Amino acid sequence: MSSTDLGNGRNGDRDFIQSIERGFAVLHAFDDKDPNPTLAELASKTGLSRPAVRRILLTLQKLGYVASHGTRWSLTPRVLSIGQHYTSSHALVDSALPKLVEIAEHTSESASLGVLDGTEVVYAARVPVRRIMSINVSVGTRVPAFATSMGRALLAWSPRELVDQVLERTQFQRFTDSTIDNADDLRAELARIREQGYALTLAELEDGLITLAAPVFDTTGHAVGVLACSTSTGRHTPGSFRDLAAKRVVDCAERLSSELGYRLH
Missing domain, CATH: 1.10.10.10 (Winged helix-like DNA-binding domain superfamily/Winged helix DNA-binding domain)
Incomplete structure (x- = not known):
């Protein structure tokens, strides 16, 4: 800066x-x-x-x-106290934690809550099961929205104006050979995600990493967070992980949205 x-x-x-x-x-x-x-x-x-x-x-x-x-x-x-105050006062985090435990117990994989901050997703809560990423993932960790299932699940249900702002500010980077590295392809992927109800990425942020995420809505219908689950290609194929995790993650996200006051019309 x-x-x-x-x-x-x-x-x-x-x-x-x-x-x-x-x-x-x-x-x-x-x-x-x-x-x-x-x-x-x-x-x-x-x-x-x-x-x-x-x-x-x-x-x-x-x-x-x-x-x-x-x-x-x-x-x-002492800097942790700032984030602690956010966590203790934010209904989204409190309500999400039981859902994350449920996802982690069902899949035997780590589960996370993410929120959008500019062009990045911030981990707001996490239930770790095993370390499957070489990067250090903990509460407060930031990852690029464009290259992650969490970011894409948030953007897929965000207003077009916000998506435009995020993509204009995104510095697209190829983390692996599979990373989507341009706005046009990402927009097409966001449309596909909206149709299927969740986002799934394979080896886009890191080789061997598979992640799946579903959006959480507040009472106004805005996507305020995302529930996600991660695994590795050493444990699952994208298909087997989808079969294992998709229904549970989507269901937990829908129940969390309902607790936050969201009603599907």
């Missing part, structure tokens, strides 16, 4: 506090690829000046959200 991006489209907004945005930009610059960056590396990632990043880090340090280790910095466990 550059300093230009930080102020983009917000000039003249008297209610916008840019210093808070810059503080979050620094927090978001810590990731699994670089969990202990230097001040200079954070400045490069955010596009902010080194003095500005230094002041932000010292403020976050006094608040208990970051710690210094010589020239390097790291997040502290």
Whole structure:
């Protein structure tokens, strides 16, 4: 994120506090690829000046959200409290957890709840059974919406305007030879997903990974989340996994939607 991006489209907004945005930009610059960056590396990632990043880090340090280790910095466990407050106050997460346990017990595979955030899906809850992905999947993990069954299940039932915005901002990347890497093919896939009622991907984010997801709707009929289940080609074919998981995942998603007030007309 550059300093230009930080102020983009917000000039003249008297209610916008840019210093808070810059503080979050620094927090978001810590990731699994670089969990202990230097001040200079954070400045490069955010596009902010080194003095500005230094002041932000010292403020976050006094608040208990970051710690210094010589020239390097790291997040502290206190940052987890932000996500914990979201989890404890969000009805979607509370209602989803029993459904995730049901899916995991039925399939003997990991089950997850995902929500859309920009061009990515964020894991909001997860019931792990076994590690089937080389990437570290936990609550808070982000994955690209375009290359995952979770993202596609959310986009397939989202308003066209939102889909257009997401696809315009998506940087299509070929993670494997099977990844759909352009907007036209993805739109066609979203139409197919709507017809069958769930999304299934094979080796698009990672070789050997099979995932299946179904949307969750709120009382207004908006897709607010997605229930998903994942396995590997070492355990299932796409067909056998569909037979095992599709009905259960869709059923759990429909029951969760009903609990959130959604009524199919």
